[in-house]
Amino acid sequence: MGTSDPRVPIAIIGGSGLYDLDGLEILEERTIETPFGMPSAPILIGQLGDRRVAFLPRHGKHHQFNPSTVPYRANIWALKSLGVFWVVTVSAVGSLQEDIVPGHVVIPDNIIDKTYRRANTLFEELAVHINLTHPFDPMLRQVLIDAVRQEDLPLHEDGTYVCMEGPAFSTRAESELHRSWGASLIGMTAMPEARLAREAELCYATIALATDYDCWKDEDEVDVTNVMAILKQNIANVRRILQRVIPAIPLEREEECDASRALQYGIMTPKEAIPEEAREKLGIFLDKYLES
Numbered sequence: 001m002g003t004s005d006p007r008v009p010i011a012i013i014g015g016s017g018l019y020d021l022d023g024l025e026i027l028e029e030r031t032i033e034t035p036f037g038m039p040s041a042p043i044l045i046g047q048l049g050d051r052r053v054a055f056l057p058r059h060g061k062h063h064q065f066n067p068s069t070v071p072y073r074a075n076i077w078a079l080k081s082l083g084v085f086w087v088v089t090v091s092a093v094g095s096l097q098e099d100i101v102p103g104h105v106v107i108p109d110n111i112i113d114k115t116y117r118r119a120n121t122l123f124e125e126l127a128v129h130i131n132l133t134h135p136f137d138p139m140l141r142q143v144l145i146d147a148v149r150q151e152d153l154p155l156h157e158d159g160t161y162v163c164m165e166g167p168a169f170s171t172r173a174e175s176e177l178h179r180s181w182g183a184s185l186i187g188m189t190a191m192p193e194a195r196l197a198r199e200a201e202l203c204y205a206t207i208a209l210a211t212d213y214d215c216w217k218d219e220d221e222v223d224v225t226n227v228m229a230i231l232k233q234n235i236a237n238v239r240r241i242l243q244r245v246i247p248a249i250p251l252e253r254e255e256e257c258d259a260s261r262a263l264q265y266g267i268m269t270p271k272e273a274i275p276e277e278a279r280e281k282l283g284i285f286l287d288k289y290l291e292s
Contacts, residue, residue, distance in 0.1 A: 003097055007083030008045055009251055011054040012242060013075070015091040015189060015209075016063070017228075017235040018168065021055045023243055024048050032081060034115075035281040036073035040065055043078060048246050054082055058089070058189060067166045068117050076196045077121070080284050086249050087142060087197055087204045087258070088237055092231050093187040094169070094214035096179050102230045104154040105237065105244035106185055106208040107144045108161040109133045112178075113191040115165045120192040122199045122285065125278035126269035132264045135194040139250070140205035147244035148207075153237055159184030161208060163191040177215040186214050200285055203257040207241060209234035263289060 012021055024046035031042045044055040056075060059065045079087065093106070100106060113120075121128070148155045162178045164170065166188035170178070178186055185208055197204035211230040254260050263285065271290040279286070 003025065006052060008052045008054045009084060010051060010086045010088070010246060010249055011056065011079045011082075011084040013087060013089040013193070014057045015053065016059065016237070017092065017231045018057070018090050018238065020044070020057075020240065021046070021048075021053070022239045024053060030082070032078040034074045034077040034081070036077055037071055039074045039078040040071055043082070051246050053246060054079060054084055064132070068115075070189065072193050072196055073119060075123055075285065076193070076200050076202070080200045085203055085254050086251070087181045088140070088144065088242070089193065089204070089206045091187050091189055091206055091208050092211050092227070092234070093185040093208045094212050095210045095218065096162070096175070096183050096186055096214060097159075100156055100159070100184060100210050101154065102210050102212055104156060104210045105148050105234075106156040106159050106210060107136075107141050107148070108185060108190075108206055108208050109134070109136055109138075109141060110160045112160060112162045112181065112183060113161055113168060113193060113195075115191050117165055118126040118192050120195055122195075122196055122282065125282075126267070127262065128199065129266045129268065130195075130198050131258070131266075132195060132198055134258070135190075135198065136205045136280065137203045137257055137259055140203050140251065143245055143248050143250070144205055144207055144241070147248060148239045150244055151237065151240050153241075153259050155182070159208075161185045161187055161190050161206070162278055163187055163189070168216075170214050172215050175214045179216055185210070198259055198262050201259050201262045203254070203259045207238055209238060211281060227244050
C-alpha cells in the first residue's frame, strides 16, 4: 500500500456535483486498499501547473454512497498514504441565515456534530485525544477566502456548519433549533471527515456551497430539483476557485499548521500496550511518535 512515487501534498475531496477537476493533467488512477476497506473511488493523481494533486469524489464516481455510508476512514487513510497534507473539500449545504443566499460561498470556521451512525475515530484500539477547537484550519481557510475574493463571488468568511446524519433533510423543528444555536449552515458530510483529518494530522478546510434555505423559510422548503439547479451553478464557480487555490497553498509552511502536531501529546496509551496489529494498521499515523 506504500508508494515510492513523489509525494502528493494536496488533495481535493469533491462533494455532490464535483466528480472531476478541471485542468488536472491525470498521471494515474490509483486503487488503494486500506485497513478500513476501499475508499469511495480510485484516487486520481495529477498535475496542475507544478503541483501534484490527488482528487477523490467523496460519494463515489457514480454518487453511490449516501452521507452515512461514505467510507470516511478509508478515504483519509488512502490520502495519508500518498503523502497528502493539505486537504480542501467541497460540500453542498443548506443555509440557516437570511443573508446566506443560495448560490453564495461560505468558508466555515466551526462545526456542530449531530451524526450518530458513523465511526468517528481512526483509533479504536487505543486512547487518542486530539484538539478540535478549530476543525477548519485557519491558514488554509485564508487561502480559500482569498481565492473566492479573487473570483468576486458572494462570500461569507466564517460560519458554523451543523453536520446532521441524513440522508433525509431536516424537519422544520430541527431547522429552527439549529437557527436558534446561531449556526450558519446545515450539511451531512463535514463529520467525521474533519475529525479524522485532524487525527491523521492533515490540514483541512472546506468550501461550502449554499444550495437552499433548508426548510425554515415558509416559501423555501427543500426541493431536490431546485437544489441540483443551484448546485450546477455553484460547481461552475468552485471549479474556478480551485484553479486559484491549488497554486496558492503554502506548501513550505506545513510546520506552521497545528494539524501537523495534532497527535504530539494526544496518544494516551503507552506504546508497549498498543497491540501489534494496531501498530501495523495505524503506523502511518503513529510511527513518528512511537518510534522516537
